[in-house]
Amino acid sequence: MKILFLTTDFPPHGGGVASLSLEQAVRLAQLGNEVRVETVDFGPLPSICQTTDNLTVHQNHIKAGPVKRLxxxxxxxxDSSKHFEPDVYYASTHRGFGLPMAVHARTAGKPYSIYFHGTEILTELTSLPRRKLxxxxxxxxxxxxxxxYNTRKLLQDFFPYRLPHVEVVYPGIDHSRFDDPGAKSRGxxxxxxxxxxxxxxxxxxxLLSVSRLSRQKGIDVxxxxxxxxxxxxxxxxxxxxVVAGSGPDENEFRTMTQQLGLAGRVIFTGAIPYLETAPLYYAADIYVQPSQPHGMFLESFGISFVEAQYCGLPCIATRFGGIPESVKDGETGILVPPGDINELVQALGTLIRDRERRSSMASRAREHARAFSWDTHTRKLEQTLTDYCIPPRAGMQK
Structure with a gap:
């Protein structure tokens, strides 16, 4: 299958969507599909992009706002379609390429598909024209x-009319990256x-947080x-x-640390490349990320929760968006209401003091996280694309 893979989020750009895009593109190619990635990010690509057969990545320099870049x-x-002649068009996020891809695919009479993350749905509801598009x-x-399932419910609630099949495909993690004895030793x-x-x-x-440093992730709380x-x-x-990452509110959080008298108890590491985060988890005892509504943000799943649990960390998080699908409340972590500082204080105090409870949650967390893998994710993605986008060959059942 020839897949024209379109995304505005791809390494070296950071964040969960960029990480997911990289994993999908690489692993779809490793399954034998021919994958051509078109992205707008610039900078050095991960080495795996150069060493993976059947994968090419094209970086396009565009300086324009959301409307002017369409x-x-x-x-x-x-232009990519002319050179590549894809069987299917696929966007790993609606943002950016969603509308241009749909228009061109419809004109060319080719199938297309989009992976939704949640927040972009809420963003498009802010105006009637965007919602209609x-x-x-x-x-x-x-x-x-x-x-x-939380994201699928958003699609079902807001776009029930002629909604196509929506397949839930949980993000995964690379087990081998975390099973590496070197990662544990470095941790x-x-x-x-x-x-x-x-x-x-x-x-x-x-305690550890690995995220974009913004209020959405609850660092301030x-x-x-x-x-x-x-x-x-x-x-x-x-x-x-330990706070790992970078983002728009980093300076505010550093100042807040000083003002709250936490200097010496909080360390900001700066940005850590996606493929180098494993030692951080193995250096910690508890993962903390009390994500909260801020603007149009929705924490629709949370890959970092799964990564932390795979490394044996109980999580402290919130009952927000799809987080209850990645963290099992009372079993692999503690979930509190978003923005509730008193509940968060209690959760932190409980796990900091209770070593036995941390240990019990850690073993259940590892078992829970084993179910999430990029291999399983990509095989389900490929099979669904084949079932819905590729016509069966003559004489063969679909």
Whole structure:
């Protein structure tokens, strides 16, 4: 199958959608499909993009806003189609390429499909013209994908008219990356380094967040909760909070750390490449990401929760969007209402103090996370594309 893979989120751009796009493109090619990626990001690509057979990645330089870039994106789809002659058009996110792809695919009489993440659906509901355009794009797609049942329900609730089949395909993780003994060894070394820098003992409880540094991910709420816990929560074991990532609110969070009196207890690592995060998880004891509504943001699943659980970390998160599908409340972690600092303080205090509960949750977390893999994800993606987009050969059953 020849797949024209269209995305505005691809490495070196960071974030969960870019990571998913990379995994999908690489693994679809490894399954024997011919994959041509068109993206708008620039910079060095991961080496796996150069070493994977059947995969080519084309980076296009576009400096324009969301509306003005539609015509250049359509031209990219048109020109790429002439050279590549795809069997199917596929967008790993609706943003950017969704409309240009749908228009060209309809004109060419070719099938197309989109993977939805949740937030982009809410964004398109902000104006009637955008909602109508998305409804048209959805109505004419051959099949749609969603990253959770929560996202599928959004599609069903807002676009019930002539909605095509929506296949839920959970994001996965690369088990081999986390099973690598080297990752565990580097995690141990990293832990020792972090504790040494903070002048804390070996039995310190290390909390971790790996995310884009924005209010949507609840970093601000976590800092406030830790300050309350430190001040009013009674005796506590030593703890350290490691914040990995970069983003628009990083400076605000650094300032907040100083103002709350948490200097020396919070370490900001800066941006960590997607393929190099495994040691971070193995350096920690608890994963914390109390995502919350902010603007049009929706945490529709959360790959980092699965990665953390696979590495044996119980999670502290929120009952928001698709998070309850990735974290099992009371079994592999503790879920609290979004923005509820008092509940978050209690959850943090419970897991920081209770080593046995952390250990019990850790074993269940590892077992739960094993069900999520990129291999399973991509095979389901490929099979669904084949079933809904590729006509059966003469004399063969579909």
């Amino acid at each position: 015509l250049p994106l359509w031209r990219i789809v048109r 998305l409804a048209w794009i959805i109505r004419h797609a051959n099949v749609l994908f969603s990253n959770s 141990k070394t990293l832990r020792e380094k972090l504790l040494s820098e903070a002048d804390l003992p070996a039995d310190t409880v290390v 976590t800092l406030k909760a830790l300050a309350q816990l430190q001040q009013y929560g009674g005796p506590l074991p030593h703890w350290l909070y």
